[in-house]
Amino acid sequence: MQRASMEPQSFDRVLSSMCTEPHPAARRAAERFLATNPGDPASYPAVADLEAEALEYLGEIAGLPEPHGYIASGGTEANIQAVRAARNLAGGRSESTNIVAAESAHFSFRKATGLVDVELRLVPTVGGKADLEAVESAVDDDTALVVGVAGTTEYGRVDPISDLAEIARSVDARIHVDAAWGGFLLPFTDYEWDFASAKIDSMTIDPHKVGRAAIPAGGFLVRDRAMLDALAVETPYLESASQASLTGTRSGAGVASTVAACEALWPEGYREQYERARKNATWLAEELSGRGFAVVEPELPIVAAETPQELFDALRSAGWRISRTGRGELRVVCMPHVTREILKAFLADFDRYR
Amino acid sequence: MQRASMEPQSFDRVLSSMCTEPHPAARRAAERFLATNPGDPASYPAVADLEAEALEYLGEIAGLPEPHGYIASGGTEANIQAVRAARNLAGGRSESTNIVAAESAHFSFRKATGLVDVELRLVPTVGGKADLEAVESAVDDDTALVVGVAGTTEYGRVDPISDLAEIARSVDARIHVDAAWGGFLLPFTDYEWDFASAKIDSMTIDPHKVGRAAIPAGGFLVRDRAMLDALAVETPYLESASQASLTGTRSGAGVASTVAACEALWPEGYREQYERARKNATWLAEELSGRGFAVVEPELPIVAAETPQELFDALRSAGWRISRTGRGELRVVCMPHVTREILKAFLADFDRYR
Numbered sequence: 139m140q141r142a143s144m145e146p147q148s149f150d151r152v153l154s155s156m157c158t159e160p161h162p163a164a165r166r167a168a169e170r171f172l173a174t175n176p177g178d179p180a181s182y183p184a185v186a187d188l189e190a191e192a193l194e195y196l197g198e199i200a201g202l203p204e205p206h207g208y209i210a211s212g213g214t215e216a217n218i219q220a221v222r223a224a225r226n227l228a229g230g231r232s233e234s235t236n237i238v239a240a241e242s243a244h245f246s247f248r249k250a251t252g253l254v255d256v257e258l259r260l261v262p263t264v265g266g267k268a269d270l271e272a273v274e275s276a277v278d279d280d281t282a283l284v285v286g287v288a289g290t291t292e293y294g295r296v297d298p299i300s301d302l303a304e305i306a307r308s309v310d311a312r313i314h315v316d317a318a319w320g321g322f323l324l325p326f327t328d329y330e331w332d333f334a335s336a337k338i339d340s341m342t343i344d345p346h347k348v349g350r351a352a353i354p355a356g357g358f359l360v361r362d363r364a365m366l367d368a369l370a371v372e373t374p375y376l377e378s379a380s381q382a383s384l385t386g387t388r389s390g391a392g393v394a395s396t397v398a399a400c401e402a403l404w405p406e407g408y409r410e411q412y413e414r415a416r417k418n419a420t421w422l423a424e425e426l427s428g429r430g431f432a433v434v435e436p437e438l439p440i441v442a443a444e445t446p447q448e449l450f451d452a453l454r455s456a457g458w459r460i461s462r463t464g465r466g467e468l469r470v471v472c473m474p475h476v477t478r479e480i481l482k483a484f485l486a487d488f489d490r491y492r
Numbered sequence: 493m494q495r496a497s498m499e500p501q502s503f504d505r506v507l508s509s510m511c512t513e514p515h516p517a518a519r520r521a522a523e524r525f526l527a528t529n530p531g532d533p534a535s536y537p538a539v540a541d542l543e544a545e546a547l548e549y550l551g552e553i554a555g556l557p558e559p560h561g562y563i564a565s566g567g568t569e570a571n572i573q574a575v576r577a578a579r580n581l582a583g584g585r586s587e588s589t590n591i592v593a594a595e596s597a598h599f600s601f602r603k604a605t606g607l608v609d610v611e612l613r614l615v616p617t618v619g620g621k622a623d624l625e626a627v628e629s630a631v632d633d634d635t636a637l638v639v640g641v642a643g644t645t646e647y648g649r650v651d652p653i654s655d656l657a658e659i660a661r662s663v664d665a666r667i668h669v670d671a672a673w674g675g676f677l678l679p680f681t682d683y684e685w686d687f688a689s690a691k692i693d694s695m696t697i698d699p700h701k702v703g704r705a706a707i708p709a710g711g712f713l714v715r716d717r718a719m720l721d722a723l724a725v726e727t728p729y730l731e732s733a734s735q736a737s738l739t740g741t742r743s744g745a746g747v748a749s750t751v752a753a754c755e756a757l758w759p760e761g762y763r764e765q766y767e768r769a770r771k772n773a774t775w776l777a778e779e780l781s782g783r784g785f786a787v788v789e790p791e792l793p794i795v796a797a798e799t800p801q802e803l804f805d806a807l808r809s810a811g812w813r814i815s816r817t818g819r820g821e822l823r824v825v826c827m828p829h830v831t832r833e834i835l836k837a838f839l840a841d842f843d844r845y846r
Binding site: 143147149152153154155170175180183184187218244246254320356371372385388425454459462463469 | 496497498499500501503506508509510511512513514519520522523524525526527528529532534535537538539541542544545546564565566567568569572576587598599600601603606607608609645646663672700706707710725728729730731735738739740741742743744745748752792803808813816817818823
């Protein structure tokens with residue numbers, strides 16, 4: 139048998155990930171609840187209570203005073219669940235049902251629609267955001283769901299959520315907001331993205347990204363309990379009646395660390411973290427721009443810049459975990475672990491290899 | 493905000509769960525890799541190497557020298573993936589496709605077939621195992637998958653896997669074995685359940701159950717890489733080309749703890765653990781039977797006994813985490829944490845309340 143190393147990577151060169159180091163309190167809670175299963179609340183009641191508390195926090199952050207939902211394995215599961223619930227509630231055959239999203243939506247929507255066998259209609263973006271006219275042309279009576287993204291994976295852009303909600307209503311479709319990454323940043327901005335500012339039905343908001351919980355902790359929130367009920371299956375041999383999650387056994391570590399992180403950071407810690415990330419992104423964008431590279435202006439703290447392939451390869455060879463947008467731009471996600479010092483070290487290597 | 497307790501339950505009264513305390517080495521590995529994401533191997537290469545090692549172990553345990561697959565969130569995801577891959581490979585419309593399984597199959601197959609929109613044909617059992625004649629009558633040219641269970645959730649029964657495989661072949665369907673719970677017990681029995689003893693296509697085998705890895709660590713194994721390819725979606729902005737898992741971000745803790753548990757326990761530690769569980773189940777069954785209760789003879793270490801509802805309720809009120817079969821029998825899963833001492837304490841309460 140080959141022997142792999144039992145040493146995880148350090149985070150000091152990870153610029154490509156939307157995950158980060160958990161908050162110390164979140165790490166402690168995760169370690170404590172490692173062997174619990176919130177998917178079986180009758181056997182593991184303590185973590186079930188914690189999940190209710192985690193949901194209250196997510197509801198508060200996302201402007202939903204009476205939240206329904208659960209802590210999922212991640213944003214992909216939450217997005218799948220939104221698509222699945224919308225399909226189930228729309229009735230009729232899957233084959234004629236469609237979902238409308240902008241090209242900037244996360245690839246999990248391709249996974250989700252292929253999985254539940256509905257059509258995915260992708261429309262263009264304008265300035266990185268869903269083109270409203272294109273969305274309006276794409277929806278019809280068979281549209282079960284319109285997707286808006288609040289913090290796109292590639293450029294950190296926020297779709298015009300209220301307008302998308304109106305278009306969805308005009309064809310009796312539901313609207314889902316994917317704030318998997320943006321959800322713990324947007325409360326400190328002026329964007330209208332949440333349940334309070336728009337008539338949205340469901341949301342993905344992941345504690346294990348900017349929320350600094352431990353993996354796996356995705357968040358799936360719905361305004362109306364019926365959307366959750368549309369996902370429920372009966373659960374024999376569990377002393378609970380039904381299960382709405384996509385997975386069965388779930389991670390107590392994710393649930394407990396969500397509560398611990400929110401206790402420690404909501405709201406002021408998250409605000410400070412956002413401000414630091416924003417300043418770092420602005421600084422990096424200016425530095426790259428000053429060196430003559432075309433930079434996509436950061437709105438939320440992601441920096442994308444057109445750089446030559448050889449430079450990208452050299453930086454990866456030097457150990458920098460970076461990735462590219464679909465258009466091939468170098469992409470840096472200013473997560474909480476990405477300090478100014480790390481960015482300076484990155485820029486030094488950038489200058490060395492360019 | 494309500495305040496939930498930050499104390500997880502102790503395992504000393506948990507008789508209903510198919511999860512257990514992780515092995516100490518698995519716990520240490522999980523804690524170390526808590527902040528890694530094997531779903532993004534270009535950013536987290538160390539855990540990606542560990543996943544290859546975890547797969548090698550699972551392949552060895554399940555009789556598959558060249559295993560393909562991955563560490564999933566749990567058995568439900570692995571079962572969903574088997575159904576999804578079979579549907580995708582069968583081609584044609586979902587609506588005409590069917591999956592055949594016995595009533596004893598886990599409820600995740602109802603979840604899976606509802607999700608991917610195929611028909612689930614459930615057939616009766618004989619002695620807790622799939623009725624072969626009923627399976628033979630149920631399959632047809634639209635059958636994409638036959639499911640066999642190697643260790644049913646309610647009674648720990650093993651379906652006749654080879655015979656099911658033959659029936660599947662007769663209609664060009666695939667066959668999936670759900671050994672989520674049984675997979676770390678069956679190598680020490682005479683059952684024919686694995687890739688080596690039957691022509692099966694895919695398997696669910698969960699390290700986070702009897703394998704003593706940390707949650708979340710399910711196992712999805714396929715014989716032929718094409719089955720995994722049938723699940724792949726493209727992954728822009730990750731420096732890897734595609735992703736076959738159902739979720740996106742995944743748990744490094746689950747992957748690393750799988751390797752650590754297998755290193756520590758395969759094969760002798762798992763064999764000893766199985767022998768202890770078998771003896772405990774036999775002992776408990778005899779004790780209950782000796783008290784005049786009808787007991788379903790344990791084959792794998794699960795004990796089911798007909799007990800009055802009041803007794804069940806009294807035991808739950810006394811803090812015992814027990815559950816019921818669909819027929820209402822008290823059900824005790826003899827997991828590694830369930831020692832003879834725990835069972836004696838349980839029996840003492842049983843005698844007190846009956």
